[in-house]
Amino acid sequence: MNDFVEFAGQNWLLFLALFAVIGMLLGGEILRKIRGVKTLNAAEALRLLNDQDAWIVDVRESADYKESHIPQAHHIPLAALTGRLGELSKAGDRPIIVYCRSGNTSESASALLRKNGIANVYSLSGGLTAWLDAHLPVTRKK
16 A cells, blocks of 8 residues: 555656546536436437437538438537527427537537427437448438
Protein backbone atom coordinates (compact mmCIF):
# COMPACT_ATOMS: atom_id res chain seq x y z
CA MET A 1 0.00 0.00 0.00
CA ASN A 2 2.88 2.35 0.79
CA ASP A 3 4.32 1.66 -2.66
CA PHE A 4 1.03 2.68 -4.27
CA VAL A 5 0.84 5.92 -2.28
CA GLU A 6 4.43 6.70 -3.21
CA PHE A 7 3.73 5.93 -6.89
CA ALA A 8 0.59 8.11 -6.84
CA GLY A 9 2.51 10.95 -5.23
CA GLN A 10 5.25 10.80 -7.83
CA ASN A 11 2.77 10.50 -10.70
CA TRP A 12 0.02 12.82 -9.52
CA LEU A 13 -0.48 14.28 -13.01
CA LEU A 14 -1.19 10.81 -14.38
CA PHE A 15 -3.80 10.21 -11.68
CA LEU A 16 -5.34 13.63 -12.29
CA ALA A 17 -5.73 12.74 -15.98
CA LEU A 18 -7.25 9.38 -15.04
CA PHE A 19 -9.85 11.01 -12.80
CA ALA A 20 -10.63 13.60 -15.50
CA VAL A 21 -11.29 10.86 -18.07
CA ILE A 22 -13.46 8.89 -15.64
CA GLY A 23 -15.35 12.09 -14.81
CA MET A 24 -16.02 12.82 -18.48
CA LEU A 25 -17.25 9.30 -19.14
CA LEU A 26 -19.55 9.28 -16.15
CA GLY A 27 -20.60 12.88 -16.72
CA GLY A 28 -21.93 12.09 -20.19
CA GLU A 29 -24.01 9.22 -18.88
CA ILE A 30 -25.32 11.26 -15.96
CA LEU A 31 -26.23 14.15 -18.27
CA ARG A 32 -28.09 11.75 -20.58
CA LYS A 33 -30.07 10.39 -17.62
CA ILE A 34 -30.88 13.88 -16.33
CA ARG A 35 -32.08 14.95 -19.78
CA GLY A 36 -34.18 11.81 -20.03
CA VAL A 37 -32.68 10.84 -23.38
CA LYS A 38 -33.27 7.25 -24.40
CA THR A 39 -30.77 5.77 -26.84
CA LEU A 40 -30.94 2.74 -29.06
CA ASN A 41 -28.57 0.99 -31.42
CA ALA A 42 -29.09 0.50 -35.15
CA ALA A 43 -30.76 -2.93 -34.80
CA GLU A 44 -33.19 -1.61 -32.19
CA ALA A 45 -33.95 1.40 -34.39
CA LEU A 46 -34.66 -0.87 -37.35
CA ARG A 47 -36.97 -2.95 -35.16
CA LEU A 48 -38.90 0.18 -34.12
CA LEU A 49 -39.14 1.32 -37.74
CA ASN A 50 -40.49 -2.04 -38.87
CA ASP A 51 -42.67 -3.03 -35.91
CA GLN A 52 -44.06 0.30 -34.71
CA ASP A 53 -43.83 2.40 -37.89
CA ALA A 54 -41.55 4.85 -36.08
CA TRP A 55 -40.70 8.23 -37.53
CA ILE A 56 -37.05 8.88 -38.19
CA VAL A 57 -35.69 12.41 -38.13
CA ASP A 58 -32.33 13.50 -39.54
CA VAL A 59 -31.04 16.61 -37.72
CA ARG A 60 -27.90 17.07 -39.84
CA GLU A 61 -27.34 19.99 -42.21
CA SER A 62 -28.86 19.92 -45.72
CA ALA A 63 -25.62 19.05 -47.54
CA ASP A 64 -25.09 16.00 -45.32
CA TYR A 65 -28.71 14.91 -45.75
CA LYS A 66 -28.46 15.18 -49.56
CA GLU A 67 -25.26 13.14 -49.57
CA SER A 68 -27.01 10.17 -47.94
CA HIS A 69 -29.65 9.49 -45.30
CA ILE A 70 -31.74 6.70 -43.85
CA PRO A 71 -34.67 5.89 -46.14
CA GLN A 72 -37.92 7.68 -45.21
CA ALA A 73 -36.07 10.05 -42.87
CA HIS A 74 -37.67 13.43 -42.27
CA HIS A 75 -35.05 16.16 -42.60
CA ILE A 76 -35.29 18.78 -39.86
CA PRO A 77 -31.92 20.40 -39.16
CA LEU A 78 -31.17 21.01 -35.49
CA ALA A 79 -31.21 24.78 -35.99
CA ALA A 80 -34.79 24.58 -37.33
CA LEU A 81 -36.09 21.96 -34.91
CA THR A 82 -37.79 24.31 -32.45
CA GLY A 83 -39.63 26.12 -35.23
CA ARG A 84 -40.79 22.90 -36.85
CA LEU A 85 -42.09 21.03 -33.80
CA GLY A 86 -45.57 21.03 -35.34
CA GLU A 87 -44.41 18.69 -38.09
CA LEU A 88 -43.58 16.07 -35.48
CA SER A 89 -47.17 16.08 -34.23
CA LYS A 90 -48.01 14.17 -37.44
CA ALA A 91 -46.19 11.20 -35.92
CA GLY A 92 -48.97 10.90 -33.35
CA ASP A 93 -48.03 8.45 -30.64
CA ARG A 94 -45.51 6.59 -32.82
CA PRO A 95 -41.90 6.56 -31.64
CA ILE A 96 -39.56 9.20 -33.05
CA ILE A 97 -35.95 8.24 -33.71
CA VAL A 98 -33.53 11.16 -34.07
CA TYR A 99 -30.12 10.75 -35.67
CA CYS A 100 -27.12 12.77 -36.78
CA ARG A 101 -23.66 11.78 -37.99
CA SER A 102 -22.26 10.38 -34.74
CA GLY A 103 -25.02 10.55 -32.11
CA ASN A 104 -23.99 13.63 -30.14
CA THR A 105 -26.23 16.18 -31.86
CA SER A 106 -29.16 13.78 -31.89
CA GLU A 107 -28.94 13.46 -28.10
CA SER A 108 -29.29 17.25 -27.80
CA ALA A 109 -32.16 17.21 -30.28
CA SER A 110 -33.88 14.39 -28.37
CA ALA A 111 -33.53 16.33 -25.12
CA LEU A 112 -35.06 19.38 -26.84
CA LEU A 113 -38.01 17.32 -28.08
CA ARG A 114 -38.58 15.82 -24.63
CA LYS A 115 -38.44 19.30 -23.13
CA ASN A 116 -41.17 20.34 -25.57
CA GLY A 117 -43.51 17.52 -24.59
CA ILE A 118 -42.61 14.74 -27.01
CA ALA A 119 -42.07 11.77 -24.72
CA ASN A 120 -41.63 8.84 -27.11
CA VAL A 121 -38.31 9.97 -28.60
CA TYR A 122 -35.04 8.08 -29.00
CA SER A 123 -31.54 9.02 -30.11
CA LEU A 124 -29.73 6.67 -32.47
CA SER A 125 -26.53 5.84 -30.62
CA GLY A 126 -23.60 6.31 -32.97
CA GLY A 127 -25.78 8.09 -35.53
CA LEU A 128 -25.55 7.42 -39.24
CA THR A 129 -22.06 6.01 -38.72
CA ALA A 130 -23.47 3.19 -36.57
CA TRP A 131 -26.28 2.64 -39.09
CA LEU A 132 -23.72 2.21 -41.89
CA ASP A 133 -21.51 0.01 -39.70
CA ALA A 134 -24.51 -2.30 -39.24
CA HIS A 135 -24.73 -2.54 -43.07
CA LEU A 136 -28.19 -0.98 -43.14
CA PRO A 137 -29.42 0.91 -46.22
CA VAL A 138 -29.10 4.59 -46.99
CA THR A 139 -30.49 6.59 -49.90
CA ARG A 140 -29.91 9.86 -51.74
CA LYS A 141 -33.54 10.30 -52.74
CA LYS A 142 -35.53 13.06 -51.10
